[in-house]
Amino acid sequence: MHYATIKPRDIANGPGVRVSLFVSGCTHHCPGCFNAEAWDFDYGKPFDKAVVDELLTLLEPDYVKGLSLLGGEPFEPQNQAALVEFLRKMRERYPNKTVWCYSGYTLEQLWGESRARCEYTDEMLSMIDVLVDGRFVMEKKNIRLRFRGSENQRLIDLNKTRETGEIVLWDEKQ
DSSP states (O other): OOEEEEEEEEEESSSSEEEEEEEESEEEOOTTTTTTGGGTTTOEEEEHHHHHHHHOOOOOOOOEEEEEEESSSSTSSSHHHHHHHHHHHHHHHHHSSEEEEEEOOOOHHHHHSSTTTTTTTTHHTTTSSSESSSSSGGGBBTTTTSSSSSTTTTEEEHHHHHHHHSSSOOOOOO
C-alpha cells in the first residue's frame, strides 16, 4: 500500500484534533474529488513500518482524539490488509482514541456483495467508530455540512450500529 499524505493535526475530518492518513488508490473516480491525485495506487510513498511507527507516535498526545482514514479509498481491497494490521496496533496502544473512516462505498456495500469486500473487511469495520460512507456527488455538494462533502454521505456510528443491528447515524452534537 502507498499513502498520499499524513496530517499530524487535522480538525476537518472528525471531531477534535486528529491524525489523518490519506491512503493512495481509488477506483470510484468521483467527479469533483478533492484528492484525485490519490486515485493512483502507486501515488505517494510506501506505507511501511517507519510510517506505522510515525503514526503511532503522532497519536500519542492526550489532545489527539483519534485517527481519520481517508483517500484515495481505504476500503479498496489492495489497502485493507495493511490498514487492518495498522489498526490492530493502534487499537492495542490507544484503545480510547476514535477511528473515523471515509469511504465511497456505502456500509451496505461493505456488508454485502461488492468489489470492496474481502477477507479483511469485517475486521476493519470492527475497529472503526464512525464511517462516513458514500461517494462524493458534486451535484449534492454542500459546504455547510459537518465532516462530509455532499448531502448523500452519511456519518454512521458503527458502535451503536453494531449494538442495535440497525444503521445508527452519528450524533452531530457530539
